[in-house]
Each structure stands twice: as structure tokens, then as C-alpha cells.
Amino acid sequence: MNGEAAISAAAQPTSPQVSAPQLAASGGLGVDWGTLGIVLLGVAVLMVLIRLVGLWAERAHVPAKPAAPKSPAGGASPVAAGASSGEFEPELIAVLTAAATTVLGRGVRLLGVREVAAANTRDQQAWSREGRREIYISHRIR
Numbered sequence: 484m485n486g487e488a489a490i491s492a493a494a495q496p497t498s499p500q501v502s503a504p505q506l507a508a509s510g511g512l513g514v515d516w517g518t519l520g521i522v523l524l525g526v527a528v529l530m531v532l533i534r535l536v537g538l539w540a541e542r543a544h545v546p547a548k549p550a551a552p553k554s555p556a557g558g559a560s561p562v563a564a565g566a567s568s569g570e571f572e573p574e575l576i577a578v579l580t581a582a583a584t585t586v587l588g589r590g591v592r593l594l595g596v597r598e599v600a601a602a603n604t605r606d607q608q609a610w611s612r613e614g615r616r617e618i619y620i621s622h623r624i625r
Contacts, residue, residue: 571596 576596583591 580591580593
């Protein structure tokens with residue numbers, strides 16, 4: 484039995500017992516503070532460089548001037564007297580005109596554009612409830 488005890492004791496490495504003050508005095512858990520400082524300094528320099536490149540790119544960017552809206556064939560404006568030009572952007576009017584032309588399959592002229600009030604909140608709540616219900620159903624354990 485003595486031989487077995489000697490083998491099992493030799494197979495298990497022993498770790499030296501270090502107290503907390505000794506650990507703190509030795510510099511922690513083997514951390515090389517010099518290397519850590521260099522790495523942190525490198526990360527800080529990299530962050531500053533990224534910010535400087537972003538500022539440079541922001542100043543170098545020249546916004547493109549919007550093109551003047553083209554009037555459709557025949558010289559007629561797509562916006563009639565019913566819609567004031569100050570209410571909506573010309574791009575929106577052009578998109579609405581193109582969408583109506585595409586759907587109807589013939590040339591159209593918008594007589595007026597107005598904003599529609601938001602949908603009924605009760606309808607919106609119904610859709611929200613239905614969405615939550617679908618999510619809850621999908622999470623059931625089967």
C-alpha cells in the first residue's frame with residue numbers, strides 16, 4: 484500500500500500556497516503591465532485615427548445639388564392647383580404620379596394631394612395583439 488500512496492502523491496502536482504498580500508506584491512496573476520499598457524495605448528491611438536478619418540471624410544463630402552424637376556411632355560405640371568407646392572416635396576408628387584400612371588396604365592394628372600390621418604388606434608392595437616399572439620404561439624413547447 485505504501486507504493487500506491489507514493490505513486491498517487493507523485494501523480495498529483497501540488498500548487499504553492501500564496502497569500503493575498505504576496506499575490507498583490509508580486510504584480511497580480513502574471514500580468515505583464517508593460518505589454519498591457521502598450522496594447523491599450525495602441526487601441527487609443529487607433530480610435531483617435533478612426534475619428535480623424537471620419538472628420539476628414541465628413542468635410543470632404545460635398546452634397547450633390549438636386550436636379551431640377553423635369554416637367555412631363557406637353558409642358559403640363561404634374562401638380563394641379565389643388566395641391567400647393569409648399570405642402571409636399573416635388574419628388575413625392577412625382578412618385579405619386581408615376582405610381583398612379585403605372586397602376587392605371589395611362590397618363591394621369593394629380594388634381595390634389597392631401598395627408599390622411601393616421602389609422603384608427605383600435606385597428607393598430609388589433610394588429611399588435613395579433614403579432615404578439617403569433618410570437619407566443621411559436622414559442623410553445625411541444
